Amino acid sequence: MTNQADNAGAAIRADAARLLARIVFDGVSLRSAFEARAARNADPRDRALLSATLFSASRWWLRFDSVLSGLLERALPTKAREIHALLVIGLVQIEIMAMPEYAVVAACVDAARLLGQPRHAGLVNAVLRRYLRERGTLLAEADRDAVSRHAHPRWLIERISSDWPRDAEAILAANNCEAALTLRVNRRRSSREDLLERLAAAGIDAEAPAHLADGLVLPESTDVSRLPGFAEGCFSVQDGAAQQVAELLDVANGQRVLDACAAPGGKSAHILERAEVELTALDADGARLPRLRENLGRLGLSANVLHGDASRPPTWWDGKPFDRILLDAPCSASGIIRRQPDIKLHRRAADIAPLAAIQARLAAALWPMLAPGGKLLYATCSIFRAENEAVVVALLDAHADACALPVAERYGRAAGSGRQNLPGNKGMDGFYYALVEKARL
Ligand SMILES: C[S@@+](CC[C@H](N)C(=O)[O-])C[C@H]1O[C@@H](n2cnc3c(N)ncnc32)[C@H](O)[C@@H]1O
Numbered sequence: 001m002t003n004q005a006d007n008a009g010a011a012i013r014a015d016a017a018r019l020l021a022r023i024v025f026d027g028v029s030l031r032s033a034f035e036a037r038a039a040r041n042a043d044p045r046d047r048a049l050l051s052a053t054l055f056s057a058s059r060w061w062l063r064f065d066s067v068l069s070g071l072l073e074r075a076l077p078t079k080a081r082e083i084h085a086l087l088v089i090g091l092v093q094i095e096i097m098a099m100p101e102y103a104v105v106a107a108c109v110d111a112a113r114l115l116g117q118p119r120h121a122g123l124v125n126a127v128l129r130r131y132l133r134e135r136g137t138l139l140a141e142a143d144r145d146a147v148s149r150h151a152h153p154r155w156l157i158e159r160i161s162s163d164w165p166r167d168a169e170a171i172l173a174a175n176n177c178e179a180a181l182t183l184r185v186n187r188r189r190s191s192r193e194d195l196l197e198r199l200a201a202a203g204i205d206a207e208a209p210a211h212l213a214d215g216l217v218l219p220e221s222t223d224v225s226r227l228p229g230f231a232e233g234c235f236s237v238q239d240g241a242a243q244q245v246a247e248l249l250d251v252a253n254g255q256r257v258l259d260a261c262a263a264p265g266g267k268s269a270h271i272l273e274r275a276e277v278e279l280t281a282l283d284a285d286g287a288r289l290p291r292l293r294e295n296l297g298r299l300g301l302s303a304n305v306l307h308g309d310a311s312r313p314p315t316w317w318d319g320k321p322f323d324r325i326l327l328d329a330p331c332s333a334s335g336i337i338r339r340q341p342d343i344k345l346h347r348r349a350a351d352i353a354p355l356a357a358i359q360a361r362l363a364a365a366l367w368p369m370l371a372p373g374g375k376l377l378y379a380t381c382s383i384f385r386a387e388n389e390a391v392v393v394a395l396l397d398a399h400a401d402a403c404a405l406p407v408a409e410r411y412g413r414a415a416g417s418g419r420q421n422l423p424g425n426k427g428m429d430g431f432y433y434a435l436v437e438k439a440r441l
Contacts, residue, residue, distance in 0.1 A: 009103070009110075010108075011111070013086060013089060013090075013108055014082075014086070014111040014114040016085075016086075016089050017086035017089055017115060018082055019034065020057050020089060023342055023345065030054055034054055048221075053097070056096050056097055057085070057089050057092045058341040058342045058344075060092050061151070062147055062151045062152065062345075063150075063151040064091040066142050066145070067091060067148070068084075068088055068127070071130055071131060080120060082115050086124065087108070087128070090108040090124070090131075091128070094132070095135070105128045105129060150172040151344070156347070157172065160334075164383065164422065167422055170424065171383065171423055173424075174338065174422070174423040174424025175338055175344075177424065178338065179336075179429065180218065181222065182212075182215055182218070182240050182243075183206070183215065183224070183237060184238040184243050184266075184270060184273075185215075185216060185235050186234055186236065186269075186299050186300075187214060188299075188301075189299070189300065190229060195228075198234075201228070206219070209426070211240070211426055213247060214270070233299040236269060238270070239428055241429040242429065244421075244431070245326065245433065246271045246273075246274055248379075248433050249271065249324050250375065251274060251275040251277050253276040254278075255278070256278045256322045257271060257322060257324040257326070258279075258324070259279060259303075260310040260328075260362065261282070261310060261327065261329060261330060261362070262282055262283045262292060262328075263281075263289055263292045264288055265295040266295070267328055268292065268296065268301075272296070272303060273299070278304070279304065280303065282308050282316065283306075283308075284307075311365040313366075313369060322369055322371060322374060323374045323375075325366050325369065325374070326379065327359075327363060327366055327377065327378050329358075329359045329378065329380050331381060331382040332352055334383050334384055334430065335382055335383045335423055335432075337423065338423060352386055353386070356387050360394050363391055363395045364394075364398060367399055372401075373440045374437070375437050376435070378418070378435075378436065379434075381430060383423065383430040383432070389415050389417065389434070392434040393417070395436060400439075402436050402439075403436065403437050403438075403439060404417035404418070404434060404436055407433055407434065412433075415432065417436075418434025419432070419433050419434075
């Protein structure tokens, strides 16, 4: 019995080390690495431990990789990269996940053997045990440099500090926290009160925050497909900051609405839940459209789903103007590092200017499709000024008929013509919103 449990613990750590090595050294995204592997884990507890380990180890890699280098006499060779990942996992499970220390050491030693590296089992044992003896000194040493103190790459610390000097420490700390699981109730299928009751009957004490009309925050992460109401389309998973987008777009029955960057359809669905509109859901990535269709289908909603490039309207537009346009632009995702901690490992400083150029091109291409008196909402899950206010300033400067509408203070900090919710504010992701109206001529 005990042996089986021990073996399972070692096997999960070996799996986690293989996946983490792919995330860190090959640039594979955490989500795709996990989804490809998790399907094979029948036991939900094993899946949950694998997921928690990958998230924590990606989130804290830059801190504990630095701690590890203080524990090794020489750097590990490339062919031992899974052992490298396993050692960081051991440190993170001890220090961040607060798992029983000696059980972690033993399981990691066994995992080294499962990884086909029995020669390294002794090293794993020695390194983790030395960490337990010297952790205070090692962590104090890691605190001396900003990268290992905050577990963020230097360029990102500098960019956050230059864009949000007074908030930088709080943003870096928020980025290292786990985000709450937030649901968006599908008004067409349920009320918040009904879903709250059904969840309570299932032993889940959810909260209905006052600032979200359709949101429910769950006390802990769970497999949502097992919650009451999921199969009936009573709710979706969506952060509160993303839920505010449909609210700001201010849609009304009968309008023609374009969601120009729609996949996988979270905001399209919310728009359709709120009003009877004729929605065009466009995305340039055809591989993301089946998921969008599936999401709308589960929720009982329908849209005109198109595969096309929003910056090239002649290839897909029928020429009829839209009353509302949502540009939820592709961006650095610097506001959702809590949910996608591998962004810290994969994003580069050099990515930001090209993203800003794409965002400006999209905004410029969409503007002529907006009806006079219509509104375009520019939104991103970025916290960088170059991707947010600078893009909107360029749109306003280029079009005499474009006028920024005020966005209420409750949506975040004033940032150019819009508002920025900073990560962690009201428990939500970092998100930018700017609303631009077209003059009636
Ligand atoms: C931030 S995500 C959109 C998330 C989506 N609005 C939701 O709430 O589920 C950005 C999307 O923009 C799409 N995209 C990128 N460039 C595009 C373009 N030129 N035209 C249309 N879609 C584009 C990407 O494929 C991606 O699905």
